[in-house]
Each structure stands twice: as structure tokens, then as C-alpha cells.
Amino acid sequence: MRNNETVQALEWTGNALKVLDQRQLPETIVYDEYKDAAGVTEAIATMRVRGAPAIGIAAAYGVVLSVRKQYAQSNQWRQKVTADIDRLAKSRPTAVNLFWALNQMKAVLAKQLDNPLAAILACAEKIHRDDIAANHKMGELGADILAGAKGVMTHCNAGALATGGYGTALGVIRSAYQRERINVYAGETRPWLQGARLTVWELAQDGIPTTLIADSAAAWLMKSGAIDWIVVGADRIAANGDAANKIGTYSLAVLAKRHGVKLMVVAPTSTIDWSIDNGDQIEIEQRSQNELLPACYLEEDSLVSAWNPVFDVTPAELISAIVTERGVVLNPAEQGVRGLKNAI
Numbered sequence: 001m002r003n004n005e006t007v008q009a010l011e012w013t014g015n016a017l018k019v020l021d022q023r024q025l026p027e028t029i030v031y032d033e034y035k036d037a038a039g040v041t042e043a044i045a046t047m048r049v050r051g052a053p054a055i056g057i058a059a060a061y062g063v064v065l066s067v068r069k070q071y072a073q074s075n076q077w078r079q080k081v082t083a084d085i086d087r088l089a090k091s092r093p094t095a096v097n098l099f100w101a102l103n104q105m106k107a108v109l110a111k112q113l114d115n116p117l118a119a120i121l122a123c124a125e126k127i128h129r130d131d132i133a134a135n136h137k138m139g140e141l142g143a144d145i146l147a148g149a150k151g152v153m154t155h156c157n158a159g160a161l162a163t164g165g166y167g168t169a170l171g172v173i174r175s176a177y178q179r180e181r182i183n184v185y186a187g188e189t190r191p192w193l194q195g196a197r198l199t200v201w202e203l204a205q206d207g208i209p210t211t212l213i214a215d216s217a218a219a220w221l222m223k224s225g226a227i228d229w230i231v232v233g234a235d236r237i238a239a240n241g242d243a244a245n246k247i248g249t250y251s252l253a254v255l256a257k258r259h260g261v262k263l264m265v266v267a268p269t270s271t272i273d274w275s276i277d278n279g280d281q282i283e284i285e286q287r288s289q290n291e292l293l294p295a296c297y298l299e300e301d302s303l304v305s306a307w308n309p310v311f312d313v314t315p316a317e318l319i320s321a322i323v324t325e326r327g328v329v330l331n332p333a334e335q336g337v338r339g340l341k342n343a344i
């Protein structure tokens, strides 16, 4: 399924999942096609495809590929599909969208249809389509809040490259920029450099100029008065409004409070984990120290090691607004996001 976005992290071709390998951006644009669930699991685990909503959408198409393959090969196809789903669920732990999407697909399989092929594909395509629609809706809601802002800073990449298209935080920035020429700053986002490699490249594809800053320059930028808002995505939001996002978001939130800068978290409700009360219950992914350590420290007897959590949790009291497709929660510390659960 193609959408009308300029940049796409992934595309369903009709019989394969086509994925833009984000490890090679911005220098090289390489697409890989996956025809089985194992390939999609690997693509998520190795961050060829990354970003909470994009991970969920990719996993949904991974289930489609599994059902197509197993249904054709065996009358034990349900057991084999369940094994593929379990492997997809183990690809990365923090983004709840992965588990939300897999649960949507399992609900279709639970209907015990004689031939599930059409229904399972329709569910994956709906997850993809709805994500794009949600991003455009959130873009407008967030742009309303940014009206008159001098400048905004974003962290990591919560753009079309992290979603089905248009982006969450970058969707707000795209919508705001269409209304008025807002200054956009992007933090490089060590260690994987989603900001330096992905966000500035993605926005440039849309003709949106961005100023890249070192992560360590964020406080000085805030002190300069150049930005009014920090706008980020999320990977899992607890019922009280605590939000897990890329490592470094929590420090930005603390700095923002100190400098009178406001923090906006933009995420579809598929990122809300209604089963947890607060952010302490969110599992934080630790990735290999190899992603952080210079190669010279990787020998067997090295005295140098690295601690590499790739997410942190920002408490609701440091968040000024949570923007979802169901509406905006201002000052989430007061009521959490529980009011969104039954909102249309």
C-alpha cells in the first residue's frame, strides 16, 4: 500500500514488505523486500525499520506473510503462525505499538475463519492506513498549539520514517511549518543518531530547513530563547501520562522546565499502554554496547564497557501537552490520559 507521503519507511507491495534500510541513511537509500515473518523480525530487531508505529505496522505485515506461507503449506498452520508471532513480539521490548498491532492481528485469527487470508491483510492495511490518518489529525492539533511559536526542537526521529507516513512529532512540525515558517532544531540523538541521520534528511526531502545541534547544546539553545517548545514522539505512555521515548528525552524535559520551555509529546493512542499506571512499569530496551563503544574498546580484555539504555521515561509533570488523534491532554499530570480511553 502506498500513501502520498514523500518519504516512506515501509510499503506493502502486494506480496512482500518493502523496507527502507534506515541504518544506511542518509548516505545510501536501500530498500529490502521481506517475504516471511522471520525477515521482518530481523528487520525490526536490527533497526532497519524503527519507530514505535512503524514497528507495529511492520509486525502486522509480518503476520500477513506468516499466514500466507503457513496456510499454504500445512494443516498445522495456526501453530506455526503463533510461533512467528511470538518471535515478532520478542524483536524489541519498549514500543507498545508492536504488541498492540500483534493483538489486533491475533483477534482476526481468533475468529477461526476457514480462509483468513483476506481478513488478515485487511487488518494490517487498516492499521497502516489509520496510522497515517492519525498523524495528519495530530499534525493539525499540534500545530494549533504551536501557533506563534518562534522555534521548536525535536529529538530522535518521530517522522514518516518512524510511522506509516507523515510522522507524529514531525507531523506536527510539518503542519506547523505549512502555516508559518517556524524555526526547527533537531538534536543529533546519540548514540544511533536518528536526529542527525534521519530527521534532518527527512525534513529536507519536504523542503523544511532544520538546524542540527549536538545533544549537549540543548540547554544553551533553550537559554538563548530560540525555542518555545520541544516536540517529541513516544514509544509507550502509561495511564498517568508518563512517557517513554528515546534516551535523552528526560534530560530535555528537565532542562525545559528550568528554562520555561514547554514539552509536547505526540503519539497515537496505539502508543498508550492502558495496562500500566505509571512509567516505572515500562521495560527500557538496552542495546549492545557495540552501538556506543568505539571499536578499539571492544577487545576481550578491554577495561572499557558501555551502558546503553535506548529509552528513558519522562514523568507527566514535566509534559505540557500530550497530543493524540483522539484529542489533546494539557498538563497530563493532573488527570493522566485515562480520559482518552473511550474518546472517539
Ligand SMILES: CSC[C@H]1O[C@H](OP(=O)(O)O)[C@H](O)[C@@H]1O
Pocket: 050, 051, 052, 053, 155, 156, 157, 158, 159, 162, 163, 168, 169, 194, 232, 233, 234, 235, 245, 246, 247, 310
Ligand atoms: C513515532 S515513534 C518514534 C520513536 O521511536 C524511536 O525509537 P527507535 O528509533 O529506537 O525505534 C524514538 O523513541 C522515537 O521517538
